[in-house]
Amino acid sequence: ATTVGFSIFIIGFLTQLVTTFGFPYSDTYKSYYRAIWSLFPPNLFAKAVNILGDATSTPEDPGVSWGRINQCTYREPDCVITIETIYKWLITTFFVWFILAIYFDNIIPNANGVRKSAFYFLNPGYWTGRGGTKVREGSICSCMGSTPPVEETSPTDEDVLAEEMVVKQTKEGDDIDPSVAVQVRGLTKTYPGTVNAGCCKCKRTSPYHAVKGIWVNLAKDQLFCLLGPNGAGKTTVINCLTGITPITGGDAIIYGNSVRSSIGMANIRRMIGVCPQFDILWDALTAVEHLALFASIKGLPHTEIKAVVGKSLAEVKLTHAAHVRAGSFSGGMKRRLSVAIALIGDPKLVFLDEPTTGMDPITRRHVWDIIEDAKKGRAIVLTTHSMEEADILSDRIAIMAKGKFRCIGTSIRLKSRFGTGYIANINFSAATSLPGVASRDDSHLEPVKRFFYERLRVKPKEENKSFLTFVIPHEKEPLLTSFFGELQDREREFGISDIQLGLTTLEEVFLNIAKQAELESSAAEGTLVTLNLTSGTSIQVPKGVRFVGIPGTESEENPRGLMVEVFWEADDAGSLCIAGHSPETPIPANVELNRAPSLSRRASLPRGTPVGFVIEPSQIQNQS
Numbered sequence: 001a002t003t004v005g006f007s008i009f010i011i012g013f014l015t016q017l018v019t020t021f022g023f024p025y026s027d028t029y030k031s032y033y034r035a036i037w038s039l040f041p042p043n044l045f046a047k048a049v050n051i052l053g054d055a056t057s058t059p060e061d062p063g064v065s066w067g068r069i070n071q072c073t074y075r076e077p078d079c080v081i082t083i084e085t086i087y088k089w090l091i092t093t094f095f096v097w098f099i100l101a102i103y104f105d106n107i108i109p110n111a112n113g114v115r116k117s118a119f120y121f122l123n124p125g126y127w128t129g130r131g132g133t134k135v136r137e138g139s140i141c142s143c144m145g146s147t148p149p150v151e152e153t154s155p156t157d158e159d160v161l162a163e164e165m166v167v168k169q170t171k172e173g174d175d176i177d178p179s180v181a182v183q184v185r186g187l188t189k190t191y192p193g194t195v196n197a198g199c200c201k202c203k204r205t206s207p208y209h210a211v212k213g214i215w216v217n218l219a220k221d222q223l224f225c226l227l228g229p230n231g232a233g234k235t236t237v238i239n240c241l242t243g244i245t246p247i248t249g250g251d252a253i254i255y256g257n258s259v260r261s262s263i264g265m266a267n268i269r270r271m272i273g274v275c276p277q278f279d280i281l282w283d284a285l286t287a288v289e290h291l292a293l294f295a296s297i298k299g300l301p302h303t304e305i306k307a308v309v310g311k312s313l314a315e316v317k318l319t320h321a322a323h324v325r326a327g328s329f330s331g332g333m334k335r336r337l338s339v340a341i342a343l344i345g346d347p348k349l350v351f352l353d354e355p356t357t358g359m360d361p362i363t364r365r366h367v368w369d370i371i372e373d374a375k376k377g378r379a380i381v382l383t384t385h386s387m388e389e390a391d392i393l394s395d396r397i398a399i400m401a402k403g404k405f406r407c408i409g410t411s412i413r414l415k416s417r418f419g420t421g422y423i424a425n426i427n428f429s430a431a432t433s434l435p436g437v438a439s440r441d442d443s444h445l446e447p448v449k450r451f452f453y454e455r456l457r458v459k460p461k462e463e464n465k466s467f468l469t470f471v472i473p474h475e476k477e478p479l480l481t482s483f484f485g486e487l488q489d490r491e492r493e494f495g496i497s498d499i500q501l502g503l504t505t506l507e508e509v510f511l512n513i514a515k516q517a518e519l520e521s522s523a524a525e526g527t528l529v530t531l532n533l534t535s536g537t538s539i540q541v542p543k544g545v546r547f548v549g550i551p552g553t554e555s556e557e558n559p560r561g562l563m564v565e566v567f568w569e570a571d572d573a574g575s576l577c578i579a580g581h582s583p584e585t586p587i588p589a590n591v592e593l594n595r596a597p598s599l600s601r602r603a604s605l606p607r608g609t610p611v612g613f614v615i616e617p618s619q620i621q622n623q624s
């Protein structure tokens, strides 16, 4: 901006200098030169100053009065322009530049690539406020704007497919269920890539398909949670639904308004509240000033603003900092203020993008209560990396990865479909587990471990002297009633103080889904990570793989070679990384071995790095 401003200043200075020396306001020059030159107001201003100078250079000169603004001074023998004409030109060019500024402001893409069509003003909807024009994205230069379409693929998950069918049916009938607040119809978003325009051609980085066709109905009075690893596309979905970034394909209908239409988007903006992922606050404004500003933007009557702001501040526990500038707030205080801004003015739809990031546990729970209360009478879309938050607040959850929904449903449904089963926690009474009382070792655990193994064929996942944790697969479900009945009857005999049975956690579901997505994409793209085996060697394995065969381990004793189970965890950024691996075990006899690399980009690997071969989990599970 500084460079542009400085350039305009230099150009203005030069053109005025040229005007002062007589160009083009004399008979020597054609009239169309003067017309073109006069389109730039500083040139006219320079000419007007010249005329005034000529009219007042000596005490005898008469000057310029209203009565003589249409007359030239005697110092101008070739009188081609008067002060009156200059006034007319200045007024006309003011309107011309003003209209052009509005026009270019509409058609030049903003920071997020949103723009209107070049002929938006020809659409009657623009003037009548009905229908509106289509919101466009990308540059007005065609070589910069074209992006390849997203490849259409059917969802592999039955619930995601069922949701898509429900939306498609209502879309065809165009009668949206009144309980639906938002209907997302095949939303796609492709970032066009960055462009470097050379003198002859455009150079661009490849486009990126951030969202690849999402179909979903979001109900009123419910909180819909979007989960997914970093880069899954959650924020992009929110940005598309709030009009921050234009959608590439599909549509979304929010309370009857399409996000593709400029008027629809204007209506949507009036009924939504947004807490963006990164706080957009003014350092110089206080908390009260922020809330009062947003309350008046949302159209709250001035008489109510003070009370509403006070209530909002109390809800997010910021009353003590009401008159403190936001620039001196801690990260957690800024998030709370952003949440309060999103909820002010009673919006019908609220987007909360990772609202509790950086909050301490007490404040976080308090904000959860606020969000829970806020569900009444509105729909909420939440993204979070906290599985606890998702579990507590969500009515429905969708897990996204690589721009697609991988699963959708209630927390219980996801846990029962994608979790490994049930978790049983067995706590032992103090008498048996306290050191020095009954036993110093953990021999009291053995009968229970045996009991679990004999009846359910499961070994403990975690153990210490006072508790055992078992993961029980779904397929053992029919045995569980009698099993736990018997365990309860023998509680005293085993020294058990407490038995807890629950579904596996949402975190486990999340990791399973993320792993599956990583596996798919690594197969397609060739993403490999190094697995350092405890035996000392290293192999490359596809990200997210569970069972992997180790090349070069075939021996007389183990003719099929050895394999390991790889354990994964999410790092702080939400990406999958290796947490460890199981001991190396012989590959079972009837596992089908496909040693051919399934990866397309082996050439990019360091030379001589062995690549583990993937063994389908179903083949291993069939063994047990």
Ligand SMILES: Nc1ncnc2c1ncn2[C@@H]1O[C@H](COP(=O)(O)OP(=O)(O)OP(=O)(O)O)[C@@H](O)[C@H]1O
Residues within 6 Å of the ligand: 191, 193, 208, 210, 228, 229, 230, 231, 232, 233, 234, 235, 236, 237, 277, 574
């Ligand atoms: N303006 C942009 N131009 C190009 N690519 C972008 C742009 N914004 C986002 N992306 C890419 O789109 C993908 C999805 O990004 P998005 O921010 O929606 O992910 P997310 O699921 O919200 O991640 P996080 O959990 O880290 O917030 C990422 O790979 C990101 O790099």
